[in-house]
Amino acid sequence: MNFQSIAKLLVATLILYFLSYKQEIKAQNSNQAWQWWQESPQHSKFVGVGLKQFIENSISKSFSAPIIIAVLDTGLDTAHAIIQPYLWRNKKEISNNGKDDDQNGYTDDVAGWNFLGGTSQNLIYAQPEAVREYVRLKTKMENSDVSLSKSEQILWQEIESKYQRDKGANEKKLKEYRETLFQYQQVDETLTTVTRLLLNHFKDSIISYHQIKEWNPVNDSLSTAKAISISIMEAVDTSLPILAIKKEFENAIQELKTTVSNYEIAVSLYNTDINFRQAIGDDANNWSTNYGNNQLKDENGHGTSVAGIICVGIDACYRHGIKPNITIMPVRIVPSGGDEYDKDVANGIRYAVDNGAKIINLSFGKYYSPNVKWVEEAISYGVTKGVLFVHAAGNEGFDLDVKNHFPVPPSSATNNWIEVGASGKTADENLLASFSNYGRKTVDVFAPGVELLCPAPNMQWQISQGTSLAAPIVSLCAALLWAQQPNATANQIKSMLVSKVNTYQTHVFVPKAKKNFKFNQLSKKGGVINIAQR
Secondary structure (H helix, E strand, C coil): CCHHHHHHHHHHHHHHHHHHHHHHHHHHHCHHHCCHHHCCCCCCCCCCCCHHHHHHHCCCCCCCCCEEEEEEECCCCCCCCCCHHHECCCCCCCCCCCCCCCCCCCCCCCCCEECCECCCCECCECCCHHHHHHHHHHHHHHCCCCCCCHHHHHHHHHHHHHHHHHHHHHHHHHHHHHHHHHHHHHHHHHHHHHHHHHHHHHCCCCCCHHHHHCCCCCCHHHHHHHHHHHHHHHHHCCCCCHHHHHHHHHHHHHHHHHHHHHHHHHHHCCCCCCCHHHHCCCCCCCCCCCCCECCCCCCCCHHHHHHHHHHHHHHHHHHCCCCCCEEEEEEECCCCECCCCHHHHHHHHHHHHHCCCCEEEECCCECCCCCHHHHHHHHHHHHHCCCEEEEECCCCCCECCCCCCECCCCHHHHHHEEEEEEECCCCCCCCECCCCCECCCCCCEEEECCCEEEEECCCEEEEECCHHHHHHHHHHHHHHHHHHCCCCCHHHHHHHHHCCEEECCCEEEECCCCEEEEHHHCCCCCEEECCCCC
């Protein structure tokens, strides 16, 4: 390959990297990304929930009521420094003695329970519910003694189409990312050679644009290295040393490797011959309760971020002089890939209720629920015990007035249920998070859901987004109100909380609908939670 071809490929690939990744890097390094959701729009440019102002207004108030928030999710890094102080503990259970001391059916559940656990291994991945339904209906069709009902025939047409479409889309993405990774690796080989030549000459770990520009190479190899370096730095950023560009490019390759791995997993989840449930050793379609183990490790990181952002809020309260007695109960029911099973959702809810949870955070969802009655019965059970449910609306940009995003509360439970969409940082055309589901009759409120700094496993932090993070912010706000008013009911806390909103008539674009809406038309309350409102 001649110099012009090498330079063209290098520059094109590096520009692609800096366009797709550099903005994320800037966001992570920006002070604005640090807990902006705690601000109030009355005191800053951010449309946060007013936690800072709430804390200032509550210095002299009592937070006497202990509130347990159960986080039903992918597990939890219980050792994370921001999370560990606020973990719920089952005081009736003696740690690791191999006995069910409190006789609740779950041995050694000192800090929560894992409904995705078996005796010797844990379920990490599961198929999407659409795949499981595809297998069920296909098996039924192939049985000559059984015929599909009319409703099942309609569902089969939808499911079969979705299965083929989604399977093909994942395979296509995997192929594209593999090709991109290969291209990046090829470019990296040349970039490695160039930077080695530069280091041999300059003996300097900086190697700035001006150093290279003023350099007079003594041979053709060094002249080529200079020309390629100048082309790259002028196309990308002349203020960055060439080795910094190289390092960031290496980081991009690592991220691409992770993405390829994720799509390899996604493709494998459409393999209809695999029974992932074997790891647990039960049948997801036969009701039972006493299964699982006490291993709460978060293989995915989702549960750690969801629970962690609640703990960030609790920690902010303690750092500013108020001490709410709020603890987090982790219940592992969500696989690291694929969809949760209805059986585990129902059992997770019942476990949380029976162990004293006042608020149950549900930052997950799916669009098919074959055993929906089990889940509805568990929700109804929670309502009878005075529990408040907070559910993430989902991230597909759908109108939930016309499409169910399970779990969905039975009609008797709506007063104990808050459906939460994700909002953006500023009160402009970006106020709606572009991915967020919405629904004027279905979604109660919005809460911050973009560019949020969250705890991640292994003591890490990361910038994340999603309705999955908007929901726990609402759970935190509900817990703070409840801690102040211990005699309130779940219904009263919901009414109190959803009345504390800033409403906006700002026009926002809804991608799935391909049209603009006023923001106040996208939820029941028409706005974003602001706990500081009086």
